[in-house]
Amino acid sequence: FDLAGAVASLLGLPSAALLETYVVEEDSMSGRSFPKSVHDRVRNSAEFVERYEALIREVVGPHLLSFFPGDTLLLYQFPPTLRVHCSVDPPKVLGRMHSDNQYGHQAGEINFWLPLTNVEETSTLWAESAPGLEDWRPFLVVPGEIKRFHGCTCRHLTRANGTGRSRVSLDFRCAARSAVDAEWQLPGMAHRHEMREMQLGPVEPDEVALERSE
Numbered sequence: 001f002d003l004a005g006a007v008a009s010l011l012g013l014p015s016a017a018l019l020e021t022y023v024v025e026e027d028s029m030s031g032r033s034f035p036k037s038v039h040d041r042v043r044n045s046a047e048f049v050e051r052y053e054a055l056i057r058e059v060v061g062p063h064l065l066s067f068f069p070g071d072t073l074l075l076y077q078f079p080p081t082l083r084v085h086c087s088v089d090p091p092k093v094l095g096r097m098h099s100d101n102q103y104g105h106q107a108g109e110i111n112f113w114l115p116l117t118n119v120e121e122t123s124t125l126w127a128e129s130a131p132g133l134e135d136w137r138p139f140l141v142v143p144g145e146i147k148r149f150h151g152c153t154c155r156h157l158t159r160a161n162g163t164g165r166s167r168v169s170l171d172f173r174c175a176a177r178s179a180v181d182a183e184w185q186l187p188g189m190a191h192r193h194e195m196r197e198m199q200l201g202p203v204e205p206d207e208v209a210l211e212r213s214e
Contacts, residue, residue: 001055004116004143006048007082007168010041020117020165024084034084042079052080053198056174060112060146061200064174072202073177075195080172085123091160099131100152100173104186108179111151115143116168123167127156 004016011022024034042048061074085094100111113125119140126136131153139147149156151173161167173193185192 068176077172085167091162097157104189109173113147
């Protein structure tokens with residue numbers, strides 16, 4: 001699907017091999033922070049959207065719906081979140097430890113984490129294997145693999161990136177339509193990620209395999 005190439009293009013890099021050299025700076029033209037400005041670039045990149053939706057349609061969606069016999073309607077986050085965890089001096093973490101239910105996500109939503117650069121223990125995402133266990137484990141997957149985990153209830157965090165290279169990754173949530181209440185919203189939470197619908201054909205159990213979190 002070459003999502004790395006599409007991301008390099010929208011970040012103004014000539015090659016995906018240079019993603020690990022990318023350093024986040026404030027968007028001086030608009031005055032907006034990087035997360036907000038890159039969100040718009042991801043959403044508006046026809047090349048990226050085509051490749052992302054192909055990944056959902058051909059790999060992630062069939063995989064997830066294989067656990068819901070008879071379901072053919074998938075909800076998928078649009079756009080996915082693009083994150084860049086830079087290695088600076090002194091090293092810093094990206095974000096804070098949390099579980100996604102703190103931000104209004106439902107138990108039926110499943111997280112997918114896709115690195116676009118090589119990762120090490122201090123540059124990758126860490127998560128507990130079950131709610132409250134605190135048995136933190138790093139996601140040591142490689143570009144081309146996807147890590148599935150239940151971020152709604154399992155807390156996740158980053159370490160201070162001391163690798164000398166930026167970690168660039170995509171993360172998003174998907175759900176079988178029957179597994180969530182599309183009308184529910186956490187009281188006081190004004191923003192939530194857009195979830196689009198995709199109709200897929202019937203899927204046999206375990207027809208599509210991913211790198212799993214268990």
